[in-house]
Amino acid sequence: MEKYLPDPYIFGTILTVLVLLLGVTLTDSSPLDMVTYRGDGFWGLLAFTMQMVIVLAAGHILANSPVFKKGLSSIASKIKTPSMAIIVTMRLHRDLS
Secondary structure, three states: OOOOOOOHHHHHHHHHHHHHHHHHHHOOOOHHHHHHHHHHHHHHOHHHHHHHHHHHHHHHHHHHOHHHHHHHHHHHHHOOOHHHHHHHHHHHHHHHO
């Protein structure tokens, strides 16, 4: 697949340049303003990014702890079909909410 699909960095670079050009031509912003908007917006996402890292790390730690691993294995061993997996997931989600 890597042979046919370009690197994701290429998509990010192309979209960044496209937004820069459209922002300069379609708004009253200068190129320097556009660069400033990009930089300010990036750092504004830092708090959200850290929250998501904590969620991922906590989920990984819980899923690999012996107690949760035993519970998840017990639940998974009883599920035999994809539709049953959906029902169990929905019920667990509803009970935890």
